[in-house]
Amino acid sequence: MSLDLRSSYAPLLALAGAVGLLGGFLGAPPTWLLAWVGLLLPLLALVARWSPVRAGVGAAALGVAAVALWPVPLMWGAASWLEVCGAAAFWAVPALGALAAGGHLRRQASRMRQAVRDGRRDQQLELARDLHDFVAHDVSAIVVQAQAARFVADKDPEQAVRALERIEAAGLGALASMDRTVHALREAAGARSASVPGTSELPGLVERFEGGVLDADPAAARALSREADTTAYRVAVEALTNVRRHAPGAAVVRVRLHRAAEGIELSVANSAPARGAGGLLGLGLRRRSGTGLAGLRGRVEAAGGTLRAGASADGGWRVCAVFPAQGCALG
Helix, strand or coil, X not given: CCHHHHHHHHHHHHHHHHXXXXXXXXXXXXXXXXXXXXXXXXXHHHHHHHCCHHHHHHHHHHHHHHHHHCCHHHHCCCCCHHHHHHHHHHHHHHHHHHHHHHHHHHHHHHHHHHHHHHHHHHHHHHHHHHHHHHHHHHHHHHHHHHHHHHXXXXXXXXXXXXXXXXXXXXXXXXXXXXXXXXXXXXXXXXXXXXCCCCHHHHHHHHHCCCCEEEEECHHHHHCCCHHHHHHHHHHHHHHHHHHHHHCCCCCCEEEEEEECCCCEEEEEEECCCCCCCCCCHHHHHHHCCCCCHHHXXXXXXHCCCEEEEEECCCCCEEEEEEECCCCCCCC
């Protein structure tokens, strides 16, 4: 419905109400007045539904008065004041009912628009978190590999070349993550049609990570729901990013996906970093805002799983997420 048509309802109701009142007091036939009331009632509902509040209030007051007072001239001098007031109150009921019906539709439409805005805002926040989580991993890899290449460039050019190749792969991964996010943001319907990485991409993720070792059971991956699958990949990305940031001296980082007694378990464990090489992974999970341990735990729990993180027996750090297998519940 066009804005011009909506804005015309209030003036039209005001004009019709004034004509109805004037016609009643000038002695118009009762049948004419009753037909005029039939016109005013839908106009009242339309004004309550579509008109701007300021313009609609005055027009609605005039319309209600015209509907309520139409029998008063016919009863003038032949009925008591009590009867006249009763008739006016009786006819005010359908007028107020028409206003209430239009107002109810207006509130429902307003709630629907608010729900759409809330949904879009939540989606934008989700996409922003996706972009941060996935790109941060690749950018941190670029930084670390660039630092390594700088130190070994003179002594071992071959190592520097390999570091540059890893920088290139991480840069392409970051661009792909940004492309997915931008594509999803541009979807006209607001639906996220861009694919989100899952556990099928763990081999490539771990391969790009220096010292990474992957032990993944394909059957366990197939037992994950779609939401759990993407969340498990996110846990791996977050954990590996924090290893790179806070335990760069860790010789081995083991990523394992397998079936456990509680469900499907994804764990990321790093060995103790060499002395002077950096802090623990747990510091990053506790102190990073927005996408740290609390945010990650919320995502895992939303997928029906549980998350644990803590120091391991060998002095390293271990992050473990357990998800229900499809058709099973967590104990």
